[in-house]
Amino acid sequence: MQISRVVSDLVTTKRVFALAAKSLRVVEDHKGNLDVVVDPVGAKPGDYVITIGYSAARAAAGNPNITTDLTIGGIIDQWDEERWRS
Amino acid sequence: MQISRVVSDLVTTKRVFALAAKSLRVVEDHKGNLDVVVDPVGAKPGDYVITIGYSAARAAAGNPNITTDLTIGGIIDQWDEERWRS
Amino acid sequence: MQISRVVSDLVTTKRVFALAAKSLRVVEDHKGNLDVVVDPVGAKPGDYVITIGYSAARAAAGNPNITTDLTIGGIIDQWDEERWRS
Amino acid sequence: MQISRVVSDLVTTKRVFALAAKSLRVVEDHKGNLDVVVDPVGAKPGDYVITIGYSAARAAAGNPNITTDLTIGGIIDQWDEERWRS
Amino acid sequence: MQISRVVSDLVTTKRVFALAAKSLRVVEDHKGNLDVVVDPVGAKPGDYVITIGYSAARAAAGNPNITTDLTIGGIIDQWDEERWRS
Numbered sequence: 001m002q003i004s005r006v007v008s009d010l011v012t013t014k015r016v017f018a019l020a021a022k023s024l025r026v027v028e029d030h031k032g033n034l035d036v037v038v039d040p041v042g043a044k045p046g047d048y049v050i051t052i053g054y055s056a057a058r059a060a061a062g063n064p065n066i067t068t069d070l071t072i073g074g075i076i077d078q079w080d081e082e083r084w085r086s
Numbered sequence: 087m088q089i090s091r092v093v094s095d096l097v098t099t100k101r102v103f104a105l106a107a108k109s110l111r112v113v114e115d116h117k118g119n120l121d122v123v124v125d126p127v128g129a130k131p132g133d134y135v136i137t138i139g140y141s142a143a144r145a146a147a148g149n150p151n152i153t154t155d156l157t158i159g160g161i162i163d164q165w166d167e168e169r170w171r172s
Numbered sequence: 173m174q175i176s177r178v179v180s181d182l183v184t185t186k187r188v189f190a191l192a193a194k195s196l197r198v199v200e201d202h203k204g205n206l207d208v209v210v211d212p213v214g215a216k217p218g219d220y221v222i223t224i225g226y227s228a229a230r231a232a233a234g235n236p237n238i239t240t241d242l243t244i245g246g247i248i249d250q251w252d253e254e255r256w257r258s
Numbered sequence: 259m260q261i262s263r264v265v266s267d268l269v270t271t272k273r274v275f276a277l278a279a280k281s282l283r284v285v286e287d288h289k290g291n292l293d294v295v296v297d298p299v300g301a302k303p304g305d306y307v308i309t310i311g312y313s314a315a316r317a318a319a320g321n322p323n324i325t326t327d328l329t330i331g332g333i334i335d336q337w338d339e340e341r342w343r344s
Numbered sequence: 345m346q347i348s349r350v351v352s353d354l355v356t357t358k359r360v361f362a363l364a365a366k367s368l369r370v371v372e373d374h375k376g377n378l379d380v381v382v383d384p385v386g387a388k389p390g391d392y393v394i395t396i397g398y399s400a401a402r403a404a405a406g407n408p409n410i411t412t413d414l415t416i417g418g419i420i421d422q423w424d425e426e427r428w429r430s
Binding site: 270273274291313315 | 345346347374384385394396397398399400401403404406415416418419420421422428
């Protein structure tokens with residue numbers, strides 16, 4: 001699992017059915033690379049989160065029919081940004 | 087999931103049966119690296135899309151027998167290219 | 173499987189149900205990149221461990237319902253840090 | 259899926275049973291990195307192909323018992339090497 | 345599948361049950377990065393091997409209950425180290 005920071009929401013009006021009702025967020029990793037995740041926990045921009053990838057992402061989204069490959073698994077209580085960026 | 091930009095269609099006359107009837111597109115990521123995706127939503131060159139990888143790609147293609155490892159999951163309504171490229 | 177060093181525990185009060193009761197640790201690879209893992213073996217900070225990724229991570233966690241993509245698979249008896257860092 | 263170029267055949271007399279009867283090829287990506295693939299379509303050195311990875315590779319090989327993680331999915335009709343290498 | 349060179353055995357007295365009886369080896373890729381693999385074919389240090397990753401690694405290990413994400417799939421008869429390192 002990776003440590004990422006929530007950047008913003010993402011709006012995709014036209015999408016595959018299996019993602020239809022899910023909240024999508026843009027997150028960045030420690031190098032500033034962006035990913036798109038399903039968010040089942042209600043994270044806010046600026047939150048540090050752990051992201052779960054690959055086939056576990058579907059189960060983490062609460063429903064294995066949701067076709068995601070990356071899902072927020074939890075919000076980190078405290079994180080040292082200095083350590084992360086270096 | 088990744089954010090990519092559609093570049094072009096891809097023609098592969100000789101291919102495995104499981105990909106036989108699918109639309110393939112070439113997409114690029116923010117560094118210009120190219121990938122090939124199955125497109126179930128009808129994206130056009132220049133569109134910014136989210137791509138779904140790994141085992142979720144098959145379900146996102148609308149049929150788990152389609153042997154893809156990367157599928158377009160949606161078209162992004164608005165995207166800031168400046169942010170993405172940097 | 174990767175060779176990593178355990179850095180610290182990780183506290184995430186708000187998390188998805190499937191990770192609810194598991195010990196999470198932060199580990200680093202030989203370049204200092206950080207990952208988050210489920211730890212079923214009781215590793216301590218400073219231990220060198222092997223980590224199991226992708227779908228095997230769930231089974232390695234002792235229960236396939238645990239939605240992890242990275243799990244500690246064992247503690248390495250002896251490891252040459254010099255070799256690893258170079 | 260990735261775009262690769264077929265380099266050569268690969269001979270491995272001693273191998274696991276599940277790969278026993280398959281044609282293996284060495285392919286390179288646009289940076290010259292080498293991978294080994296199962297080839298169900300009969301590609302020749304110099305052909306540009308799309309490769310299918312992860313769990314979809316087994317189904318693409320024509321038999322899910324074949325333990326490959328990378329399989330040729332099709333031969334590209336025309337490819338611009340200049341674009342690919344840059 | 346990747347091409348790697350076997351470096352050494354790896355001893356992990358304390359490990360998860362599902363890896364309990366398997367031979368583990370350290371391998372390196374063409375850049376010198378290290379990985380840990382299950383070895384069902386009996387490779388020796390210095391051998392060039394192909395490694396199978398992701399979910400196919402479990403089946404290649406001879407038993408899908410073995411929680412590995414990387415397994416040796418075969419020993420390469422002849423390999424040109426010059427080509428590989430460059």
